[in-house]
Amino acid sequence: MNSIVSASGAATKTEAASAEVVRLVDVQRHFGATAALDGISLAVHKGEILGIIGRSGAGKSTLIRCLNGLERPDSGEIEIEGRSIVGLDEKDLQPLRRRVGMIFQHFNLLSSKTVEENVALPLKIAGVARAERLKRAHELLDLVGLAGKAKDYPSSLSGGQKQRVGIARALAARPALLLSDEATSALDPETTRSILTLLKDINRKLGLTIILITHEMEVVRSIADRVAVIDAGRIVEEGQVWSVFADPKAPITQSLLSGSRPQLPEHIAARLSPTSGDEAILSIDMAGPAAQGAVFADLSSALPGSFRLVHGGIDHIQNQPVARFFIAVPTRDPALKDKVLQFLKARSARVEVLGYDTDHV
Numbered sequence: 462m463n464s465i466v467s468a469s470g471a472a473t474k475t476e477a478a479s480a481e482v483v484r485l486v487d488v489q490r491h492f493g494a495t496a497a498l499d500g501i502s503l504a505v506h507k508g509e510i511l512g513i514i515g516r517s518g519a520g521k522s523t524l525i526r527c528l529n530g531l532e533r534p535d536s537g538e539i540e541i542e543g544r545s546i547v548g549l550d551e552k553d554l555q556p557l558r559r560r561v562g563m564i565f566q567h568f569n570l571l572s573s574k575t576v577e578e579n580v581a582l583p584l585k586i587a588g589v590a591r592a593e594r595l596k597r598a599h600e601l602l603d604l605v606g607l608a609g610k611a612k613d614y615p616s617s618l619s620g621g622q623k624q625r626v627g628i629a630r631a632l633a634a635r636p637a638l639l640l641s642d643e644a645t646s647a648l649d650p651e652t653t654r655s656i657l658t659l660l661k662d663i664n665r666k667l668g669l670t671i672i673l674i675t676h677e678m679e680v681v682r683s684i685a686d687r688v689a690v691i692d693a694g695r696i697v698e699e700g701q702v703w704s705v706f707a708d709p710k711a712p713i714t715q716s717l718l719s720g721s722r723p724q725l726p727e728h729i730a731a732r733l734s735p736t737s738g739d740e741a742i743l744s745i746d747m748a749g750p751a752a753q754g755a756v757f758a759d760l761s762s763a764l765p766g767s768f769r770l771v772h773g774g775i776d777h778i779q780n781q782p783v784a785r786f787f788i789a790v791p792t793r794d795p796a797l798k799d800k801v802l803q804f805l806k807a808r809s810a811r812v813e814v815l816g817y818d819t820d821h822v
């Protein structure tokens with residue numbers, strides 16, 4: 462069984478437990494010989510945004526379908542706001558489903574209904590009177606920036622506007638949890654940013670707990686507090702987003718993150734020798750407080766002429782600096798590389814010798 466993934470911070474155990482919106486314990490779901498979920502344990506706390514990433518087929522959709530009661534696990538426990546949903550019949554699932562809003566990649570709006578009718582639909586199903594549900598729909602359209610579109614039909618909206626309607630509809634019944642299933646995957650980068658900003662605003666304003674399922678690291682990077690990486694039905698890595706980006710441990714995480722972190726340029730990587738050359742090429746990873754000092758200026762003062770910068774940069778994730786650089790250290794002084802390694806390690810940097818280069822100009 463995986464350990465329970467949680468971010469209780471400074472809260473006491475009791476406070477953290479009371480603020481749990483979602484709790485999964487050793488959830489298993491098999492399809493024939495395929496383990497779509499193979500022992501998922503997870504806790505998500507009120508107001509948290511959790512990103513769940515993984516490759517195609519990793520089990521993300523099965524997980525989300527288990528959370529909204531569309532799929533039943535073979536074994537394990539799933540609680541929403543402290544109530545078990547495993548084993549409930551359709552009738553008893555209905556009120557719990559209203560506690561879980563959902564947004565989709567292709568919006569899933571009803572084309573024959575106006576924007577306000579789409580937003581009000583969950584309330585109509587719940588038996589809320591027309592005047593009240595339209596009032597709520599208008600409040601929500603205001604919240605998502607579509608106040609003037611109430612009477613329009615979905616066909617006249619852009620993709621970003623359709624997703625805003627989807628978000629308003631998902632919030633209609635005042636859910637405790639919003640599930641987002643690849644909600645920005647069909648949108649262009651600018652629209653994606655505006656939808657992510659809206660989700661973050663709603664999270665802050667309403668204290669809404671959000672679980673985002675995505676294969677896009679950028680989505681996780683820009684709005685999630687925590688990330689869980691799922692592979693072959695198991696959580697293989699989890700943590701605060703900045704810390705997982707700074708030091709991805711599982712090979713699948715490293716692979717998913719490769720496009721989001723500086724990599725040694727291919728033409729240099731291709732010509733590295735594992736044993737000898739004029740320069741040693743080092744990768745340097747620093748994050749949090751370790752990335753805040755003037756490391757390279759200090760290295761230059763302590764060991765003049767000891768390196769040249771090859772590639773890299775500093776990113777800021779959740780207000781934390783996350784730095785990754787590649788430097789070249791001349792090998793004519795055989796002791797220099799070790800002095801540089803020692804200096805950087807003393808500054809809490811992770812340093813790796815990637816190989817040796819002879820052909821730089």
Ligand SMILES: Nc1ncnc2c1ncn2[C@@H]1O[C@H](COP(=O)(O)OP(=O)(O)OP(=O)(O)O)[C@@H](O)[C@H]1O
Nearest residue numbers: 492495496497515516517518519520521522523524
């Ligand atoms: N109804 C089903 N019948 C048979 N196999 C299924 C079913 N649903 C999912 N699977 C299998 O379970 C595994 C996990 O699928 P799932 O759809 O949860 O992955 P995913 O991470 O959401 O993938 P994608 O990103 O491509 O949607 C896959 O091997 C898939 O083929």
